[in-house]
Amino acid sequence: MRNIIVFFMFIIIITQSISQDTRTLLLTKFNNVQYQCTDPGCSSSTTMLVSNLRACEIACLLNTDCRTLTFDQSNNQCELFTDIPSQYGSLISQADFITLTAIDNKNLLACKYHQHYSFPFSLVLAVTTAINGTTASMTTTLSLLTKTSSTTSSSSSTTSSTTTAVAIRVWSATGSMSNKRNYHTASVLTNGKVLVTGGFNTAVLNSAELYDPSTAIWTNTTAMSTLRKFHIATILTNGNVLISGGNDGTNFLASAELYNSSTGTWTTTGNMEIVRGAHIAVLLTNGKVLVSGGDSGSGYLNNAALYDPSTSTWTAVSSMNGKRVSHVACILVNGNVLVAGGYNGIYLATAEIYNFSTNTWTNTTSMNYARQMSTISVLSNGKILVAGGDHGVSLNVAELYDPSSSTWTVTGSMNYARTGHAAIILANGKVLVTGGYNGNSAAELYDPLTGNWTMIGNMTASRSYHTISKLTNGTILVAGGVRNSTMYLKSAELY
Numbered sequence: 001m002r003n004i005i006v007f008f009m010f011i012i013i014i015t016q017s018i019s020q021d022t023r024t025l026l027l028t029k030f031n032n033v034q035y036q037c038t039d040p041g042c043s044s045s046t047t048m049l050v051s052n053l054r055a056c057e058i059a060c061l062l063n064t065d066c067r068t069l070t071f072d073q074s075n076n077q078c079e080l081f082t083d084i085p086s087q088y089g090s091l092i093s094q095a096d097f098i099t100l101t102a103i104d105n106k107n108l109l110a111c112k113y114h115q116h117y118s119f120p121f122s123l124v125l126a127v128t129t130a131i132n133g134t135t136a137s138m139t140t141t142l143s144l145l146t147k148t149s150s151t152t153s154s155s156s157s158t159t160s161s162t163t164t165a166v167a168i169r170v171w172s173a174t175g176s177m178s179n180k181r182n183y184h185t186a187s188v189l190t191n192g193k194v195l196v197t198g199g200f201n202t203a204v205l206n207s208a209e210l211y212d213p214s215t216a217i218w219t220n221t222t223a224m225s226t227l228r229k230f231h232i233a234t235i236l237t238n239g240n241v242l243i244s245g246g247n248d249g250t251n252f253l254a255s256a257e258l259y260n261s262s263t264g265t266w267t268t269t270g271n272m273e274i275v276r277g278a279h280i281a282v283l284l285t286n287g288k289v290l291v292s293g294g295d296s297g298s299g300y301l302n303n304a305a306l307y308d309p310s311t312s313t314w315t316a317v318s319s320m321n322g323k324r325v326s327h328v329a330c331i332l333v334n335g336n337v338l339v340a341g342g343y344n345g346i347y348l349a350t351a352e353i354y355n356f357s358t359n360t361w362t363n364t365t366s367m368n369y370a371r372q373m374s375t376i377s378v379l380s381n382g383k384i385l386v387a388g389g390d391h392g393v394s395l396n397v398a399e400l401y402d403p404s405s406s407t408w409t410v411t412g413s414m415n416y417a418r419t420g421h422a423a424i425i426l427a428n429g430k431v432l433v434t435g436g437y438n439g440n441s442a443a444e445l446y447d448p449l450t451g452n453w454t455m456i457g458n459m460t461a462s463r464s465y466h467t468i469s470k471l472t473n474g475t476i477l478v479a480g481g482v483r484n485s486t487m488y489l490k491s492a493e494l495y
């Protein structure tokens, strides 16, 4: 009898979609075979420890240059080879090793392989893959080849199939901040860097840090003059960042300060007309900043004031019709300001509009759901999306305000109930919502065209009270937050 190596041979196709990038590998599987990189011309390999063969296959799939892998079942060592030089002679019989090699027009030599080993099998081939934008289902169809060796004419065939959904890593970790923080602010400066200020991590912070997208590194910048949490940041038309109010751990604050991004320094500016934190600020189309409501420590506020950058002063304006803290506000297309919801002893559904030319507040229709700490986003069609928030329990409901009819309409609900989450509009018009209380790492996208929410991959960490910022190139930066009531985060990640 000829002394041939008898392989069990399988055809495996693994496919994974990363954004628009589809990678398919047709692999031939050999049990008890090791691929050895013995030839001097052999390409480099990467060795890693993995939990199982599947993890090794995925590692190969994710390494766009990988053409061959060997997995040593005795020690879980996975070795990836970047291509297959013409050296199939380096396949050796070795117990516990599994080798998968790519079969494609670049390197197949499957025929050569057959010749080389007088391979006594014929192929039974099966493949399936399902791919969509956010999840790749990896279907591995193992087809035992029919044995047709020259010494026996008996044949057998078995087929097994397993499917594993592989979550695509749409989030990637980036540099971490120096400080863990939640209740901080984040502002994208005109130079593209992101300024993070203050917040809380067992103590209230005055420190500030800058994220540089070109290096993915955070560096300390000058600290604010005052410890602040529950403060708010507004980017002025001249590029300075206005920080107003907040709480220093003991008192609510009237003070405000300006960050000059070209000098990296802070200067104090006029005090607000009243102390407040957990208030809202919006930049009006005339360059002034409207603050409204908040907590004074001795009561919820309906007060509103305007900051004039040209005089560095605050002026009280008409008060809102209702007292509100942890409410939301948005500039409408006509320049008026919508404020909605919040809390003043009860959860609020009420909403009102500030007319900046007459300096008056007018009630508009109330939301369908009373809530505080929701998110608010202005869609490209001019409608306003309010999502989630707290009503004693976290809500998943979302609704749209149509400024032309002054009405609220319930739209699709999020897959997760969320409070302390973050939302931002993407360049494609969809709204990204991330995290929330308590220990939520999930992220989902709202499509204004369908009114539906779609899960995308989870963030690398569960976060609430984190910040979300859109970098100049459209990439989204999420920073800090709290994983649960005690674990503050300094990590940051990109979408």
Ligand SMILES: *[C@@H]1O[C@H](CO)[C@@H](O)[C@H](O)[C@H]1NC(C)=O
Binding pocket: 130, 131, 132, 133, 134, 135, 136, 137, 165, 454
């Ligand atoms: C994407 O594929 C996965 C796995 O097949 C499936 O669970 C998910 O619903 C799909 N998503 C969409 C948006 O079709």
Ligand SMILES: *[C@@H]1O[C@H](CO)[C@@H](O)[C@H](O)[C@H]1NC(C)=O
Binding pocket: 212, 213, 214, 215, 216, 471, 473, 474, 475, 494
């Ligand atoms: C955008 O910037 C981020 C941060 O620098 C970077 O990781 C990402 O690759 C950039 N995206 C594009 C499309 O250039």
Ligand SMILES: *[C@@H]1O[C@H](CO)[C@@H](O)[C@H](O)[C@H]1NC(C)=O
Binding pocket: 178, 179, 207, 220
């Ligand atoms: C940055 O500031 C933090 C305090 O806010 C400090 O602990 C850290 O050492 C500073 N990092 C550098 C590189 O100076």
Ligand SMILES: *[C@@H]1O[C@H](CO)[C@@H](O)[C@H](O)[C@H]1NC(C)=O
Binding pocket: 238, 239, 240, 260, 261, 262, 263
């Ligand atoms: C920032 O500071 C520099 C130097 O003092 C000054 O020339 C510049 O006008 C400031 N920028 C703004 C926007 O205030």
Ligand SMILES: *[C@@H]1O[C@H](CO)[C@@H](O)[C@H](O)[C@H]1NC(C)=O
Binding pocket: 321, 322, 323, 350, 351, 363
């Ligand atoms: C406007 O709404 C407030 C509650 O936010 C309410 O107290 C007030 O009566 C309303 N005003 C009018 C004119 O309906």
Ligand SMILES: *[C@@H]1O[C@H](CO)[C@@H](O)[C@H](O)[C@H]1NC(C)=O
Binding pocket: 334, 335, 336, 355, 356, 357, 358
């Ligand atoms: C503001 O109110 C005035 C007076 O009612 C009105 O003429 C004007 O159109 C309003 N402005 C906006 C942008 O709604």
Ligand SMILES: *[C@@H]1O[C@H](CO)[C@@H](O)[C@H](O)[C@H]1NC(C)=O
Binding pocket: 167, 439, 440, 441, 442, 458, 462
């Ligand atoms: C994604 O996040 C949600 C909420 O935190 C969690 O329930 C789910 O298990 C996570 N999914 C994965 C694949 O980690």
Ligand SMILES: *[C@@H]1O[C@H](CO)[C@@H](O)[C@H](O)[C@H]1NC(C)=O
Binding pocket: 412, 450, 451, 452
């Ligand atoms: C999207 O929303 C529409 C209603 O707006 C609904 O009929 C449809 O089933 C939703 N599709 C998904 C995938 O949730």
Ligand SMILES: *[C@@H]1O[C@H](CO)[C@@H](O)[C@H](O)[C@H]1NC(C)=O
Binding pocket: 483, 484, 485, 486, 487
């Ligand atoms: C917060 O997370 C840590 C680490 O996962 C855990 O040990 C702790 O029990 C959690 N605390 C709460 C309040 O869930």
